[in-house]
Amino acid sequence: MAQKPGIPKGTRDFGPGELARRYYIIEVIREAFERFGFQPIETPSFENYDTLMGKYGDEGDRLIFKILNSGDFLSKVGADELAKGDANSLTPKISEKALRYDLTVPFARYVVMHQNELDFPFKRYQIQPVWRADRPQRGRFREFFQCDADVVGATGILQELEFVQLYDRVFDQLGLKGVTIKINHRKVLAGIAEVIGASDKLIDFTVALDKLDKIGAAGVEKEMLGKGLAPDAVEKVKPLLDTTMDAMGRFEKLEELLSDSEVGQEGLADLRSILEQTDALGLRASTLVPDVTLARGLNYYTGAIFEVAAPEGVEMGSIGGGGRYDDLTGIFGLKDLSGVGISFGLDRIYLVMEQLGLFPPSVDQQLDVFCINFGEAEAKAAFKLVLNLRSKGVRTDIYPNAAKVGKQFKYADKRGVPRVILIGDEELKAGNFTVREMKSGEQATFSMAQWEDFAAQLLR
RNA sequence: GUGGUUGUAGCUCAGCUGGUUAGAGCGCUGGAUUGUGGUUCCAGAGGUCGCCGGUUCGAACCCGGUCUUCCACCCCA
Numbered sequence: 362m363a364q365k366p367g368i369p370k371g372t373r374d375f376g377p378g379e380l381a382r383r384y385y386i387i388e389v390i391r392e393a394f395e396r397f398g399f400q401p402i403e404t405p406s407f408e409n410y411d412t413l414m415g416k417y418g419d420e421g422d423r424l425i426f427k428i429l430n431s432g433d434f435l436s437k438v439g440a441d442e443l444a445k446g447d448a449n450s451l452t453p454k455i456s457e458k459a460l461r462y463d464l465t466v467p468f469a470r471y472v473v474m475h476q477n478e479l480d481f482p483f484k485r486y487q488i489q490p491v492w493r494a495d496r497p498q499r500g501r502f503r504e505f506f507q508c509d510a511d512v513v514g515a516t517g518i519l520q521e522l523e524f525v526q527l528y529d530r531v532f533d534q535l536g537l538k539g540v541t542i543k544i545n546h547r548k549v550l551a552g553i554a555e556v557i558g559a560s561d562k563l564i565d566f567t568v569a570l571d572k573l574d575k576i577g578a579a580g581v582e583k584e585m586l587g588k589g590l591a592p593d594a595v596e597k598v599k600p601l602l603d604t605t606m607d608a609m610g611r612f613e614k615l616e617e618l619l620s621d622s623e624v625g626q627e628g629l630a631d632l633r634s635i636l637e638q639t640d641a642l643g644l645r646a647s648t649l650v651p652d653v654t655l656a657r658g659l660n661y662y663t664g665a666i667f668e669v670a671a672p673e674g675v676e677m678g679s680i681g682g683g684g685r686y687d688d689l690t691g692i693f694g695l696k697d698l699s700g701v702g703i704s705f706g707l708d709r710i711y712l713v714m715e716q717l718g719l720f721p722p723s724v725d726q727q728l729d730v731f732c733i734n735f736g737e738a739e740a741k742a743a744f745k746l747v748l749n750l751r752s753k754g755v756r757t758d759i760y761p762n763a764a765k766v767g768k769q770f771k772y773a774d775k776r777g778v779p780r781v782i783l784i785g786d787e788e789l790k791a792g793n794f795t796v797r798e799m800k801s802g803e804q805a806t807f808s809m810a811q812w813e814d815f816a817a818q819l820l821r
Numbered sequence: 822g823u824g825g826u827u828g829u830a831g832c833u834c835a836g837c838u839g840g841u842u843a844g845a846g847c848g849c850u851g852g853a854u855u856g857u858g859g860u861u862c863c864a865g866a867g868g869u870c871g872c873c874g875g876u877u878c879g880a881a882c883c884c885g886g887u888c889u890u891c892c893a894c895c896c897c898a
Contacts, residue, residue, distance in 0.1 A: 423895095424822095495896075767856090786856095
């Protein structure tokens with residue numbers, strides 16, 4: 362009895378057409394990473410359970426895929442414990458491994474484990490899949506690729522400036538215009554919380570603030586009150602919730618509000634200087650915008666926070682994010698090592714580019730020449746020519762058997778080949794090959810001896 | 822994890838208040854055309870109606886469960 366095949370929800374197969382486009386994006390990102398001096402690393406797809414758990418907050422823990430122990434996974438569980446049915450205390454006993462949830466925490470683990478081999482500041486990039494046990498939606502998958510660049514062991518905002526430029530270079534190369542790079546600062550958020558006397562509720566406060574776009578000022582106020590923030594504290598935040606004001610306007614309000622907060626001032630100084638210097642350096646495809654409501658990665662970011670929004674009119678969550686974490690390696694025992702990094706969401710960038718029709722046609726053309734097979738003797742000569750063309754870097758293929766010519770042409774057409782070579786008995790006798798341009802239907806005949814000229818012409 | 826939604830041919834979808842043999846377009850295969858694709862014409866193949874169970878004389882259609890899709894939360898690339 363054959364079973365019906367399927368793949369787990371939130372996962373996808375990729376066909377040749379999709380992969381050509383994905384590789385194109387990856388190549389642009391990779392080239393940019395290397396141009397900016399980052400070095401590649403890879404880490405295992407699964408880590409020890411304890412390495413990942415507790416690093417992303419309660420919500421994050423829930424979304425981590427746990428791997429069931431091999432063999433008798435119940436051997437360490439007592440009968441009474443099993444009967445209790447408490448999943449939280451049971452899980453660590455039956456699972457010692459978990460699928461990578463992001464690339465940042467594994468990187469921190471890598472840095473700590475290899476600290477004696479690394480030259481600091483260490484700049485690495487990493488392009489690998491990560492897994493989250495989330496409920497899928499458009500642009501949200503349970504298996505997806507992140508493309509991360511981080512530097513550890515470097516302080517000073519030159520790094521932040523560099524990451525903004527890196528984002529911009531990639532989006533410019535991809536032809537993705539109108540991207541917004543939003544920036545905020547963890548110390549600014551801490552400053553606001555301090556000024557309004559809600560330092561102990563920092564996370565609740567920022568999570569609520571982050572929803573301004575979605576639920577509006579009234580919704581944010583309601584959520585803050587619901588989370589137990591004092592009414593007069595919420596009142597003080599109100600000026601920041603004025604959605605009629607643009608980003609810079611709200612930024613100025615912020616400067617007023619934070620005049621008495623030392624942390625707040627530190628954050629503002631960073632932000633101001635990143636904004637000013639970026640302004641002076643210029644950006645090609647994107648805009649850098651301060652956004653007080655931006656709050657993410659609260660469990661480890663300590664300085665600047667980035668989030669990248671797709672161009673206006675495209676319905677898509679963030680296509681990138683990042684920030685500075687002063688003590689990420691601290692949890693693994695290596696203190697006082699500052700890190701900053703950003704991430705590109707490959708799968709979402711793909712969807713945005715698809716929607717905007719930004720893939721160049723050349724990406725979809727994966728074969729330069731296709732050779733028709735007319736029979737044994739003809740194919741022998743043809744195959745020689747095919748190998749010659751391939752040796753020069755021309756992407757060439759030949760039909761494996763002497764099927765009907767019409768069928769072979771149809772196949773060539775499906776593969777999107779721009780030109781077809783014909784070597785039938787006429788050409789074979791004369792020592793020629795005929796080239797048909799599929800689009801125009803024009804045909805030209807070359808002498809076999811001219812194959813190098815023909816190849817050179819294609820590669821121009 | 823919560824609430825909702827979707828599932829019929831390879832793809833996009835029809836299918837009436839439950840009624841006989843479940844349809845269309847595109848695609849696919851073959852032929853018209855044994856050295857010429859993308860146009861045209863002709864013929865053909867392809868479905869346990871997501872899966873399991875229930876109600877009924879009778880279920881693609883109604884009910885329950887389950888899986889899947891998409892959406893809103895939560896959170897996030």
